[in-house]
Amino acid sequence: MSVRVRYAPSPTGSPHVGNVRTALFDYLLARRFGGQFIIRLEDTDRTRFIEGCEEEILESLRYIGITWDEGPDVGGPNAPYRQSERKEAGLYEPVIKQLLESGHAYYAFETSEELTEMREFQQINKQPTGYFGGNWRDAAPEKVAAAQAEGKPGVIRLRMPRDQRLVIQDAVRGRVEIDGSTQDDPVLIKADGMPTYHFAAMVDDHLMGITHVIRGEEWISSAPKHVWLYEVLGWEQPMWVHVPVINGKDGKKLSKRHGDTRCLDYRDAGYVPGALANFIALIGWAPGDDRELMSMEEMSSLFSVESLNGSPGIFDPDKLIWMNGHYLRAMDAATLRQMVLDYAKRPSTHAYWNEREEGAAMLAGLKLLVDAEAAGDPRLDAALRLEQERVTTLAEFGPACAFFFAPQPELDEKAVEKWFGEAHVAPLFANLDQWLSEQGENPTQAEIEAFLKAQVDVLGVGKLGPIVHPTRVAMTGRTYGPGLWELMEVLGRDRMRERIAHAQTQLR
RNA sequence: GCCCCGGUGGUCUAGCGGUUAGGACGCCUCCCUUUCAAGGAGGAAAUCGCGGGUUCGAAUCCCGUCCGGGGUACCA
Numbered sequence: 001m002s003v004r005v006r007y008a009p010s011p012t013g014s015p016h017v018g019n020v021r022t023a024l025f026d027y028l029l030a031r032r033f034g035g036q037f038i039i040r041l042e043d044t045d046r047t048r049f050i051e052g053c054e055e056e057i058l059e060s061l062r063y064i065g066i067t068w069d070e071g072p073d074v075g076g077p078n079a080p081y082r083q084s085e086r087k088e089a090g091l092y093e094p095v096i097k098q099l100l101e102s103g104h105a106y107y108a109f110e111t112s113e114e115l116t117e118m119r120e121f122q123q124i125n126k127q128p129t130g131y132f133g134g135n136w137r138d139a140a141p142e143k144v145a146a147a148q149a150e151g152k153p154g155v156i157r158l159r160m161p162r163d164q165r166l167v168i169q170d171a172v173r174g175r176v177e178i179d180g181s182t183q184d185d186p187v188l189i190k191a192d193g194m195p196t197y198h199f200a201a202m203v204d205d206h207l208m209g210i211t212h213v214i215r216g217e218e219w220i221s222s223a224p225k226h227v228w229l230y231e232v233l234g235w236e237q238p239m240w241v242h243v244p245v246i247n248g249k250d251g252k253k254l255s256k257r258h259g260d261t262r263c264l265d266y267r268d269a270g271y272v273p274g275a276l277a278n279f280i281a282l283i284g285w286a287p288g289d290d291r292e293l294m295s296m297e298e299m300s301s302l303f304s305v306e307s308l309n310g311s312p313g314i315f316d317p318d319k320l321i322w323m324n325g326h327y328l329r330a331m332d333a334a335t336l337r338q339m340v341l342d343y344a345k346r347p348s349t350h351a352y353w354n355e356r357e358e359g360a361a362m363l364a365g366l367k368l369l370v371d372a373e374a375a376g377d378p379r380l381d382a383a384l385r386l387e388q389e390r391v392t393t394l395a396e397f398g399p400a401c402a403f404f405f406a407p408q409p410e411l412d413e414k415a416v417e418k419w420f421g422e423a424h425v426a427p428l429f430a431n432l433d434q435w436l437s438e439q440g441e442n443p444t445q446a447e448i449e450a451f452l453k454a455q456v457d458v459l460g461v462g463k464l465g466p467i468v469h470p471t472r473v474a475m476t477g478r479t480y481g482p483g484l485w486e487l488m489e490v491l492g493r494d495r496m497r498e499r500i501a502h503a504q505t506q507l508r
Numbered sequence: 509g510c511c512c513c514g515g516u517g518g519u520c521u522a523g524c525g526g527u528u529a530g531g532a533c534g535c536c537u538c539c540c541u542u543u544c545a546a547g548g549a550g551g552a553a554a555u556c557g558c559g560g561g562u563u564c565g566a567a568u569c570c571c572g573u574c575c576g577g578g579g580u581a582c583c584a
Contacts, residue, residue, distance in 0.1 A: 010584045045583055112582070119581090128510050129580055155582050173513070182511050182580090190582040197584050221512055221579035244514075244577090251576070279520090282532090286521055290531040309521075312577070316519045319533040329546075390545040452542090468542035480544035 003035030004209045007061075007068075008201060010042040011053035014262040015060045016254055017315065018216070018246040021280040025243060025308070026214050027066045028281070031300035038208060039071035041082040042201065044194045060263040064277040065296055070208075078208045083200050092195045095203050095233065096156060096188060104232040105188055108136035109147045109154040130184025131157065137185060156189040158198070158229060166224035171212070171241045171305040178224045186225050202226050206235045212305060214241040217312075241305045244312040246283055251314060259317060266320075268352035270343060270393030275324040283313035293326060325392040333381050340384060343394040344370050353395070365398025368405040379404055382490045386482035400481075404490060408502055409477030418479075419470040421508040424459045428467060429474065429507075431455060433500045436493050445489040452484070474503035 007023040009015060023039075030037035039058070043049055058073060070076025080086055099105035108131070110118070115131070122129045136144070137159065147154065161180040168176040188199040195203070205213060220242045230237050248258030260266060266276050278294055286309070287294070287302040294302070331339065343349055344366035353359030372380045387400040403409040419425070435451055436443070443451075455467050472484050475491060488496060 008584095012584070042584060048583065108582095110582095115582085123509080126509050131581095153582095157582095176512075178512065184580080187582050192582080194582085196582070201584090216578095217513065218578055218584090223512095242513080247577090249519085253577090282520060284520090286531095288522075290522070292520090292532055311514050313521090314519060316533065319520065322533055325546090387545095389547095449542095464542050472543065478544090482544085484542060 003030055003033040003211050004038065005030050005035065005212050005214060006038040006040055006205065006208060006210050008040045008042050008204075008215075009057050010045065010048070010197075011057065012045070012048040012050055013053065014264070015057050016246075016261045017263055017266070017276075017280050018254060020060050020064060020263045021246065021283065022214055022216065022243055023061055023066055024064065024277060024281055025241075025285070025303070025305075026212075027068075028296075028300045028303035029212060029214070029305060030069075031296075032303045035211070036069040037067075038076070038078070038210075039068050039081060040204060040208070041072055041084075042197060043082055043084045044087070044196065044200055046084075046192075046194070056264065063264060063267045063273055064280075065273045066277075083195070083204065086200070086204065087194060091207065092189075092200060092203055096195075096199070099158070099188070099232070100156065102232065104159050105156050106137060106139075106159055107144050107148070107154045108134055108157050108185075109152045110134055110136070128182065128184075131186075132184050134185075153191040155187045155191055157185040158188050158225065160185050160225065160228060166227050168220070168223045168227055168240050169237070170220070170223075171239050172308045172310045173220075173242065176220070176223070180224070180228075183224050183228075186222070198222065198225055198229070202229045205238060206230070206233070210238050212239045212241055214243060214305070217242045217244050239305070241308065243308060244284055244310060246280070247312055247314050249314060249316075254315060258315065264348065265352065268346075268348045270349075270395035271320065271324045272327050272339060272394065275320065275327040278327075279320045279323050283315065284309045293323070321392045328391060328394070329389050331388070333385060336384055336388060337381055340369060340394055340397050341373055344398070349395070362395045362398045365400070365402040366395070367398075368402055369398060372405050377405070379490050379492075386486055386490065390482070403476040403478070403481070404487075408499065409475075411473060411477045411503070411506060412479065415473045415477070415479045416506055417508070419473050420503070420506055422466060422470070424461050424466060425470045426504070426507055428455060428459060428470060429500050429504050431458065432471065433497055436497050436500075439493050442489065442492040445485040448488045449485040470503075474499050 005026040007026050009019060027037050029035070039061075041054055041057075054072065058071070061068070068074070070078060070081065072081040075081070080089060086092070096105060118131075118134065119129045137157075160183045164180045165177050166180050166183070168178070170176055186198045187196050189195055223240060223242070227237065246254060248254045250258075254261050260269060267273075274295065277296060278299070281294075281299055282292060285303070285307060287299075288307055291298075291302075328336070349366070350363060353362045369380065372383075383401045383404040384397060387397055391397055391400050432451070432455075452467050452471065453464065456462065456464055459467070461467060468484055469479065472481065473479060475484070475488060475496065481487065491499075
């Protein structure tokens, strides 16, 4: 039988990297075995529904490069793919009816006040809390009928077995056994008629032919309920795959304190899809050998649920940065240009940086790149290429390349202090300007190199440093960056002369 | 409280009875070099949570214990 997996988020908040990683594992498993990957929205809780969430969930998946075979946006043979719609379609009714008739489910009419009271009593008396029978598990049929006739709002609960052990076959944890007596009776259908996760997810998984249920480890405690449901319904169990959470640096749940938590924040911060996907896959999964840098294709050819790690992982931003840099460096010129420009133009990029300290510099630099493209500036590709290996995110291309396109780069105060004081600098700039003025065309890298190297002897400074450093500051405003000759060639004769003129006013 | 899950350098991990406990990020040193990166070569860093067993031999198997996390909702 072919593998069918599903990602079943609830539209109650922005997906974070942990959620997306679960979806990634689903995707990789489906790809590995030529199966299908399905997306289904678990929107049965109307009180927690957040508008726009569904689109953000899908967008997050698209961002890291996941595609799906069936889902709310693309439809499919198991439509609809939203539980609220499935409820409307009456998909849960026959199942709950079957459960009621076989006695595996029953009506219960406690009010929420009564339930709270019950729980408090249990706590005070140090008993396990939960619905272990209440007034309705074993109520006489007449009593139930009377309550219904009265029009009392009620729920339908699953009758859990108290006298047996329930076993979960989990791909990452092996066999997990839990005593049935520890399991209370979960609500299957709420008073408002909506199914709960415990019910709807199982019915849908079965109806959709799901073979592997990959979900967060927070579900492992209630897995016995799900296993039991499958059992009394006579359905074949899926393979359970409970994956651990991703925590922040302090080992605590990922939150704003750890930096970005929304998956799309990473896109907006300038991380490329391949890098993020590669990185999060490695939290909790390893192919078994020492491979770390892998494309989606490579990962999907190596993935298996058995090789998943059961312990929680910590999100290490430093490693992500390194990996992103690697992906950036591996890009060809055309792809890089496209990526940077798309990034620079995307509205969400601006929204992201507008909220942050360093945002202004990023956006200002990025704008210069967009302008350069619009103006058909031929230096764009060269500038990107020169900064490609010293930048770690798409955003950094902005400030890194700014000096190429800004009319006049802002000279770093410290750099000026350090390099514009020596006696040879004035003649150096004068000579350079003179030489440039004699060039009919933009000088080439080699010509620039030859000229500048000759200045070592002309000015008698003995080594290249005293020539290169002041010139670099004059050209870029900074003490670091691409090779001087290369960058000067890209700048071109006229621009270089403008910068020298400006630098000459700053001599110390 | 009760029930589960987890525990290998700071971090991500390999390991599945015999290894000098391997790799990666980060950190340090050196090389390359006009700077910064990138790249290359080294290095520091893990008594495998702890304590008992089993075994000739344990990170690997068993028991206990501690710590962390999750669940204990008409939320998912």
